[in-house]
Amino acid sequence: EVQLVESGGGLVQPGGSLRLSCAASGFSFRSSWMQWVRQAPGKGLVWLSRINTDGSNTDYADSVKGRFTISRDNAKNTLYLQMNTLRAEDTAVYFCAVGTNWFDPWGQGSLVTVSS
Amino acid sequence: EIVMTQSPATLSVSPGERATLSCRASQSVSSNLAWYQRKPGQAPRLLIYGASTRANGIPARFSGSGSGTEFTLTISSPQSEDFAVYYCQQYNDWYTFGQGTKLEIK
Numbered sequence: 001e002v003q004l005v006e007s008g009g010g011l012v013q014p015g016g017s018l019r020l021s022c023a024a025s026g027f028s029f030r031s032s033w034m035q036w037v038r039q040a041p042g043k044g045l046v047w048l049s050r051i052n053t054d055g056s057n058t059d060y061a062d063s064v065k066g067r068f069t070i071s072r073d074n075a076k077n078t079l080y081l082q083m084n085t086l087r088a089e090d091t092a093v094y095f096c097a098v099g100t101n102w103f104d105p106w107g108q109g110s111l112v113t114v115s116s
Numbered sequence: 117e118i119v120m121t122q123s124p125a126t127l128s129v130s131p132g133e134r135a136t137l138s139c140r141a142s143q144s145v146s147s148n149l150a151w152y153q154r155k156p157g158q159a160p161r162l163l164i165y166g167a168s169t170r171a172n173g174i175p176a177r178f179s180g181s182g183s184g185t186e187f188t189l190t191i192s193s194p195q196s197e198d199f200a201v202y203y204c205q206q207y208n209d210w211y212t213f214g215q216g217t218k219l220e221i222k
Contacts, residue, residue, distance in 0.1 A: 104162035
């Protein structure tokens with residue numbers, strides 16, 4: 001069974017940092033491009049970042065460029081999102097997903113709340 | 117950035133009544149469009165890619181059409197489990213999503 005499980009979310013103060021993890025199983029993780037997408041409360045889905053199969057190529061949305069870093073460990077079948085200088089507007093459920101164009105499958109998400 | 121606009125924001129239909137959801141792109145995305153279903157507490161689920169190709173395991177009552185800037189997701193006879201929020205996504209130029217259409221039971 002293909003599975004993606006995010007972890008690492010929680011409550012953090014503005015300006016703080018958090019690292020999300022996405023544990024993958026049931027498919028060839030090392031052959032897959034991976035994505036991060038978020039959904040703020042009551043809002044739509046927003047693409048954040050992507051990484052190629054070996055981690056040599058990464059891209060970011062302007063809203064997180066310079067603050068967030070995507071990475072992967074193919075030996076551990078795990079995707080990461082390091083989030084620094086967090087702001088209140090970063091409060092959202094964060095999803096990892098598989099794919100280069102359309103995204104399939106997705107994880108269930110990890111809630112990040114940025115508040116003092 | 118390509119802006120995706122979905123309409124209506126909320127669609128109320130009776131079970132078994134055809135549901136038609138629309139998605140418009142601010143510029144042409146060719147057929148590089150996907151549709152997703154989102155239920156509370158669940159992962160988004162891919163329904164359609166390439167504007168009209170059903171993903172694995174998606175029932176035939178879901179169909180997608182359109183190209184360029186105008187797209188439609190049709191649910192021919194919605195079942196109780198289909199009442200959810202639906203998002204379109206373009207992947208022609210990076211990735212952007214619509215704001216979603218909530219399909220609710222009338």
